[in-house]
Amino acid sequence: MSQIASILKIQKTDISFEETEVPNLDQIENVLKNDNDITHIGVIHYETTTGILNPLEDICNLAKKYKKILIVDAMSSFGGIPIDIKNLNIDYLISSSNKNLEGVPGFSFVIAKISELKKCKEYRKSLSLDLFDQWKYLEDTKGGFRFTSPVHSIKAFNQALKELEIEGGVEKRFKRYSNMQTKLLNGMINLGFKPLDLKIYQGPIITTFLNPKDSNYDFDKFYNLLKEKKCVIYPGKLTKENTFRIGTIGKINDKDIEYLLEKIKESIFWNNNL
Numbered sequence: 015m016s017q018i019a020s021i022l023k024i025q026k027t028d029i030s031f032e033e034t035e036v037p038n039l040d041q042i043e044n045v046l047k048n049d050n051d052i053t054h055i056g057v058i059h060y061e062t063t064t065g066i067l068n069p070l071e072d073i074c075n076l077a078k079k080y081k082k083i084l085i086v087d088a089m090s091s092f093g094g095i096p097i098d099i100k101n102l103n104i105d106y107l108i109s110s111s112n113k114n115l116e117g118v119p120g121f122s123f124v125i126a127k128i129s130e131l132k133k134c135k136e137y138r139k140s141l142s143l144d145l146f147d148q149w150k151y152l153e154d155t156k157g158g159f160r161f162t163s164p165v166h167s168i169k170a171f172n173q174a175l176k177e178l179e180i181e182g183g184v185e186k187r188f189k190r191y192s193n194m195q196t197k198l199l200n201g202m203i204n205l206g207f208k209p210l211d212l213k214i215y216q217g218p219i220i221t222t223f224l225n226p227k228d229s230n231y232d233f234d235k236f237y238n239l240l241k242e243k244k245c246v247i248y249p250g251k252l253t254k255e256n257t258f259r260i261g262t263i264g265k266i267n268d269k270d271i272e273y274l275l276e277k278i279k280e281s282i283f284w285n286n287n288l
């Protein structure tokens with residue numbers, strides 16, 4: 015987010031925290047209190063580097079209190095974690111076709127307050143990615159795109175939305191993801207793995223585990239053994255801890271987690287002190 019702002023030459027203040035910690039609300043409030051030039055707050059809801067579910071409601075309350083426009087990156091939460099956009103008074107919520115909504119990649123979308131969107135007209139920074147222009151064109155042409163639209167992704171998205179409805183909506187999907195995450199976490203602990211401890215902020219979509227310390231352990235070898243068994247895990251992305259990640263997202267269920275745990279058990283080639 016910060017990089018995007020830099021490239022677009024938008025003035026910004028970064029309030030950064032340790033990668034395994036949730037944003038400190040007092041620190042944010044302090045900045046808001048002392049810097050009247052701030053107009054917008056941008057926040058990531060579900061942080062996929064770690065698996066942290068940020069305290070969105072608290073940050074929304076700060077935005078309300080200080081009358082700031084709130085932009086939420088809900089890329090990996092929308093559709094899988096209930097979000098009361100209206101009550102939280104979110105001005106812009108950004109997500110995409112290919113995460114919790116279980117469509118194919120191809121486009122992103124923004125749920126915005128029209129009254130706020132209209133104010134963007136004079137601040138455009140891009141022709142092809144101009145959100146106001148695209149909205150206006152959709153309105154004026156009853157669904158037209160200014161440039162070639164990702165037809166196949168939109169068709170697939172329509173089907174994905176139907177499947178979300180058949181599943182029972184976002185609450186049900188949230189339960190499925192949460193149950194899978196609990197099952198994964200317990201199963202991994204039983205196999206001798208240590209999760210990155212995110213306490214109450216651990217979310218249901220991605221779980222980070224510490225790479226075993228045994229000298230025979232090798233992530234690439236572990237990864238490839240699992241891949242041969244049709245299971246794909248992610249390398250870690252943390253700078254201070256040596257980790258890997260497992261997602262509990264998409265068209266998978268408890269049976270798949272059981273299968274994964276079984277394959278992980280079969281793939282342990284190091285001494286895991288069990």
Ligand SMILES: *Cc1c(COP(=O)(O)O)cnc(C)c1O
Pocket residue numbers: 058059060061062087088089090110112
């Ligand atoms: C996945 C993700 C993105 C990037 O999404 P792309 O589909 O790769 O453009 C951005 N922010 C968060 C929090 C994400 O989880």
